[in-house]
Amino acid sequence: MIELTVSPIVERKIKQGICVLDTQDFPEVTMTNTMVYLQSQAGQFLGQAYLSSQNKGIGWLISKQKESVNxxxxxxxxxxxxxxxxxxxxxxxxxxxxxxxxxxxxxxxxxxxxxxxxxxxxxxxxxxxxxxxxxxxxxxxxxxxxxxxxxxxxxxxxxxxxxxxxxxxxxEEFTIFENGVAYQVFLNNGLMTGIFLDQHEVRGLLVDGFAAGKNLLNMFSYTAAFSVAAAMGGANETTSVDLAKRSRELSEAHFQANGLLLENHRFIVMDVFEYFKYAKRKGLSYDVIVLDPPSFARNKKQTFSVAKDYHKLIAQSLEILNPGGQIIASTNASNVGLEKFKKEIEKGFMGRKHRYLQTYRLPSDFVINKNDESSNYLKVFTIQVEK
Structure with missing residues (x-):
């Protein structure tokens, strides 16, 4: 087994319980796809890891002791x-x-x-x-x-x-259940499956009536899972907006799986920022707005990142939110901590009165590394906007 001597910074992270190995902490390491022993500069064994680059770091610590990985x-x-x-x-x-x-x-x-x-x-x-x-x-x-x-x-x-x-x-497609609600999924068609499982507690909130009697706007809706949950929880109307052309077909499948009539539920294939302009122009307004964008997105006109641009979603939502309405603000960006996300939200409110109702993190099946905040990547706030 190769022994790799690490810097005091890495030693401190390992002793804190952080498992992901940051690329910046290993600037001279060229080996990859191999198991290694990590040791301090004093020669103390720190743990067993493997090196293999991915979008999150250069490798992972897998044990604090030497053992066979079999x-x-x-x-x-x-x-x-x-x-x-x-x-x-x-x-x-x-x-x-x-x-x-x-x-x-x-x-x-x-x-x-x-x-x-x-x-x-x-x-x-x-x-x-x-x-x-x-x-x-x-x-x-x-x-x-x-x-x-x-x-x-x-x-x-x-x-x-x-x-x-x-x-x-x-x-090819089949029905799963979450909080008693049916969703159509597919397991062998690209990387997606038709539903993001880390949001089942937030969808549970909607099933339990958070949007009952209200009209809900679901931005970056993908297959409109939030909209279905809201409809099953008594929402009067839902509007789901996503740029992907297939989103309409996939969204309708969820509604049909629950026997929901589509007449009060709209599916719009459009860029979210264009829809904000459209809604404002047409005088459309909503009681609840769900904002769950990808961490980073690019289209022909602009790029979007949660870290720099989420405040724009809040500001534009406020322009079409009914008095006393609510916003569900969500991100799964692991590079944006809870407080940083909150600051970005506050930037969008620009002093408008509001209060935070609930905070959601990853549900219990998405077990986190309690020593590494970045492993608890999901951050969701439900926000009451004052009249």
Whole structure:
């Protein structure tokens, strides 16, 4: 095993419990896709890690001791992870949730999700992909009840991004449940599946009546999962806006899965910033506005990043929000901390009176590394705007 001597900065991070290895902390390291022992400049063993670049760092610390990374190792991790999700497994109201969450469950670089009787593995770097056979074998031992699995390739270099992995193939589209609401999903069509599972507590808020009797605008709506949840929770009308042409078809499928009539629910294929202008021009206004943009987006006219531009969404929402309305402000940008996100929101309010009702972070199935705030990447505020 290669021994790698690290800087005092890295030593301090490891002792704090941070598992992701930052690229900037290893400027001269050229080796990749290999397991290493990390040691301090005094020669003290600090932990076992693997090096493999991905969008989040250059590698991961996986253990504070020397151990064999084999099928038995992963069986132990998966067994512990399964115990943590027993409440989800026992629930008939929610049949899609996360089974394994990176360093929160002891091994960064992969996630596993469950959709009814099927699993979806996401590989985030070349090293984790190279040992996937022993991970999958361990999974089949711990989850013999899962009928089949798919994989998502979330790093560059392969000529495919989604494939059937083992077992029975899932229907092209099928229904899962979350908070008792039906959603249509698909497991082998690109990187997406039709729903972002990390938002089930926020959608649960809408199912429980947060928008009951109101009209809701859902921006960056993707498949309009927030809109469906709101409609099931008694919203009078919903409007879902997304630039992707397929969003309308996918959104309608969720509504139809719940037997909801579409006459009070609109699906608009349009750039969000153009829709703000359109709504203002047409005199449209809303009681609740959901803002859940991608961390970074680019179209022909402009680029958008949560860190620099989220305040624009707040400011433009206020122009079409009914008096006493509410905003659900959300981001999954891991580079934007909770306080930084709040400051960006405040910049958009420009002194307009409002109060924060609730704060949501990642749900319990998305187990976080409690020593690393960036692993708790989801940040959602429900905000009451004063009349």
């Amino acid at each position: 099928q038995i190792f992963f069986e132990r991790l998966l067994f512990e992870a399964r115990k943590k999700r027993k409440s989800f497994e026992d629930s008939s109201l929610t049949t899609a949730y996360r089974l394994f969450q990176q360093d929160g469950d002891g091994f960064g670089g992969m996630t596993i999700d469950r959709y009814n009787d099927y699993a979806v593995f996401s590989w985030y770097n070349e090293y984790i992909y190279s040992i996937k056979d022993q991970i999958v074998a361990a999974f089949q031992t711990i989850y013999p009840d899962v009928l089949g699995a798919y994989e998502k390739i979330r790093f560059k270099g392969l000529d495919y991004e989604s494939a059937h992995l083992y077992g029975q193939e899932a229907p």
